Amino acid sequence: MSGRWPVVIAAGLAAAALASCSAFRVVTHEVNDDPAKAPAGIYTLDPRHSSLIFDVDHFGYSRFVARFDEISATLDAKPSAPATSRLNVTVKAASVDTNVPELDRMIAGKDLLDAAKYPDIRFETTTLRRTGRNSGEMTGDLTMHGRTRPVTLAVTFNGAAPDPLTGEDTLGFSATGHFNRADWGLSAWWPAVGNDVKVSIQAEFVRERG
Secondary structure, eight states, X not given: OOTTHHHHHHHHHHHHHHHHHHHHHHHTOOOBOOGGGSOOEEXXXXXXXXXXXXXXXXXXXXXXXXXXXXXXXXXEEOTTSGGGOEEEEEEEXXXXXXXXXXXXXXXXXXXXXXXXXXXXXXXXXXXXXXXXXXXXXXXXXXXXXXXXXXXXXXXXXEEEEEOTTTOOEEEEEEEEEEXXXXXXXXXXXXXXXXXXXXXXXXXXXXXXXX
């Protein structure tokens, strides 16, 4: 037998053991939905497991759904004093995605978002209020199209735990809210397109090592 076979066999056994261990961690994985028990620290958004979706009325027939594809965010989580936690989000206006390329260009263009002049949409928290075991209200300043206005979101803390695959401290939120786009000077195409914009957010954050 070649001298390399024991090494190959050992590597194969180690890989199998690692896979078995990972599978066990995945199957037994649980999260704690009490935000007060989440590890404190600075968290960074995981864009692979997050989404920002919005919808608006279209001629009264339906609510047209779209999303933004480029989002970054940091969360300064202080579970012992949640009201002092802070979230900062940046969305690239040009990353709007309606699944219709021509419409994407129109929304990002001068008639609406004017992404060339105002490339970033920003949200910064001003107040946080816990309303239940894993629920709360988050109010912040939304800056878009050169204007800043307050927006309040209903937030659900989904849970926190080490990721079963990476071991990194991870937590997740869901949030919903709505605002009048005309307040930001974005009233183009009304009444064909409604002014009430509803947003739905799913976000996973990973704690920075330090």
